[in-house]
Amino acid sequence: MLILVIVSGLVTFAACSVVNVASRLRGDMSTDVSCKEAVEFAMAELPDRASHAKCESHGVMDRSYRGTWLMPQADVETWVTRYFPDREPPSATGMPSACAGDLCVTVHRDPMAETTKGAYDIGLDIRFTPDGTAHVSYSSTDY
Structure with missing residues (x-):
């Protein structure tokens, strides 16, 4: 169970990182506030x-x-x-x-x-x- 939670957390972190890098490559540095x-x-x-x-x-x-x-x-x-x-x-x-x-x-x-x-x-x-x-x-x- 602990391994599943860790893997799930790593997958979520990786997905967020890819989205963040993709937005920077497009030049979109905006964030909704x-x-x-x-x-x-x-x-x-x-x-x-x-x-x-x-x-x-x-x-x-x-x-x-x-x-x-x-x-x-x-x-x-x-x-x-x-x-x-x-x-x-x-x-x-x-x-x-x-x-x-x-x-x-x-x-x-x-x-x-x-x-x-x-x-x-x-x-x-x-x-x-x-x-x-x-x-x-x-x-x-x-x-």
Whole structure:
């Protein structure tokens, strides 16, 4: 019985290793994570009424997170103001931007500052829909 348990454990370990190596060979270094973890990396909290949240982590030594979720449009400004008071001012109308949303939030934090923990660069691309829903795309990195 003990030999069966050991062999079973070795087979499981080998299968996980093969999957892990295969994903690295493809260049897929992403790992599904909770959006709570992803947003906490930016020193924030996931909005209380967020739904359909899906997030992933990238990198081994340096970290980055990406994610999407839905939230009520009415909650967006309060949430952004609370957690990202250090956001950059919006781009001038007509200026090129990587953000295609109705609200674009960009934060660059000084990696050498004592108050910076986690992400140095944070981006939110938020699109509003007529039904009052906000579609949030989130990214953050520490490099």
